[in-house]
Amino acid sequence: MYKIMTPGPTNVRENVRLARSMATTNPDVDSAFCEFYKETCDLLAGLLHTKNRMYILGGEGILGLEAACASLTERGDRVLVIDNGVFGRGFADFVTMYGGETVSFVSDYHRPVDIAALEEFLKKDSAFKYATVVHCDTPSGVLNPIKEICRLLASYGIITVVDSVAGMFGEYVNIDESQIDILCGGSQKALSAPPGLTLLWVSDKAMAAMESRKTPIASYYANILAFKTYYEDKWFPYTMPISDIYGLRAAVDNVLADKDILKRHAAIAAATRKAVVAGGLSLFLEDGFAGTVTVVAVPEGLTDKQILNTMKEQYNVMISGSFDSMAGKVVRIGHMGENANAADMAITLRALTQALQDLGFPVQCSMDEAFQQALAEGTISKSI
Template sequence: MYKIMTAGPTQVRENVRMARSLETTNPDLDLEFYEFYKRVCDDLNELLYSSGRAYILGGEGILGLEAACASLTEPGDRVLVVDNGIFGKGFADFVTLYGGKAVMYTCDYKRPVDVQALRDYLEKDADFKYATVVHCDTPSGVLNDVKAICNLLAEFGILSAVDSVAGMFGEYLNVDESKIDILCGGSQKALSAPPGLTLLWVSDKAMESMESRKTPIASFYANILTFKNYYRDKWFPYTMPISDIKGLAAAVDNVKADKDIFLRHEKIASATRTAITEAGLKLYLDEGFSNTVTVVEVPENLKDEQILSIMQNKYQVMISGCFDVLAGKVIRIGHMGENANVSDMAETLGAMDQTFKELGYPLKCSMKDRFLQLV
């Protein structure tokens, strides 16, 4: 069995696995399930300080990104795509799929969005129905200040759709203070449940925008409005994956009980970055490091496949490569949720120490030893 230290999915705690094995009922007909589902949604609202509506959808986190765009976009709508990472850029595909015009605001992939520069841009052109932005862009690990960005967008009357799949629960996030209109999350990152569920937080403004559309939403499965009255009507648009949601509820309880969750992520991430750089490896980012994932440049004359293969096959530690413009250029360590602990990170860095030694790449110090000194 591999130690899963990828940039998501993450390791899953035993109580989450056990919750998924419990006896289930018919989630369409059993009224108790509607109460259970609502309680979990209420917990999600409480954890992220949202006064809007929270929903759990049956589908991996990408479903949330598409649902936000499907539900907000009408043909011809101009949508600002804030692009400082691969997932940020990817929002454009969903916008155009539903007939919108994606206007790219592309900036440096190695640092967070400059909020003042974005303000300068909007002063010249703010004719957008909504904007998309990524909290933590997992391929690069860059962390954007979504509170500042979304408050700026609200100032210009622009709705916001935020991808925090790899940010939430590892980085502090307050939906109301950030004025986020649709927040998208997933079960498999810092929440540390298995993949398969999308989490959505929807503001009243976003709901009003969807309800006042002139054209119908061009999707059924990705239509957020179909969930609006689930509790009143005791009806879901499709049969909910009840075992997955029971597991999610256990993971939510784990987060609620973890009072030092953000400090833990910060401590592990900081020590990891320091150990890696002092060993002589280079981080991909110049600034704006997320506390959920660390992205390391592949040294010259080495290949990512070599590093990943040795770590996985010889040391049973699985980390991530990357794709798109970063394919072959970086390796990624996910220290979020259940992965964010001293023991597992020490084992991961120890495996990296040995892997680079086998590949003939000299390190200036042991990453494992330095990490343990720092934590």
């Protein structure tokens, strides 16, 4: 059995697995489930500091990205795509799929979006219905300042769509303070439930834009409006995956009980970065490091597959490479949710040290020991 330390899906706690095995009712007709669903949504809204509507959709997190674009976009709408990562650029595919016209603001993939440069861009062109941005772009691990970005966009009257699938619950998110109109999340990252659910937080402004469309939304499954009156009508647009939602609720309860979750993510991430640099490796990013994933440049003379396969086959630890324009350039270590703990990270970094030594790379220290030392020197105990 491999130790899975990829940037999602994450390990799942036993109480989440047990919740998914509970006896189920008929979610289509049992009003008690509708109340349970609404209560879970309200808890998730509270965790991200918003009074906006919150919905849980049956489908992996990418459904939320498509649903946001499907529900907002009409043919000919101009949409700003903020592109400083693979997923950031990828939003354009959803926009064009539904007839929108994209304009890209492209910035360096090695650092977060430059707010001043974005503001200069908007001074020249701000005629956009909405804009898209990724909070944590996991192929590179960059973390974008969504509060500053979205408040700037809102000042120009632009609706904001944020992908925080790999950011939320590992990084602080305040939807109302940040003026985010649609926030997209997933169950399988720092929330540490199995994959299969999309989480959506939707503002009144975004809902009004959907309702004022001149043409129908060109999707049924990706139609956010279909959920608007579910609670008043006690009716869902399709049969909800009840076992998945039971598991999600247990994961939400775990997060609610974990008062140090953000502090722990920050400490584990900082210690991991310090350890890999001490070992003689290079980080891909120059700035804007996420608390949920560390992205390491593949050393010259090696390939990502050599590192990944050696760790998996010889040391039973699975990390991941990247893809698209990042393919072959980096390896990625996930430390989000249940994976953000000192014991698992020490094992992972020891496996990375040994794999690199096996491949002939001159590792400068035992990275697990460097990691533990970095934690001990910080503000959080290495026993976390």
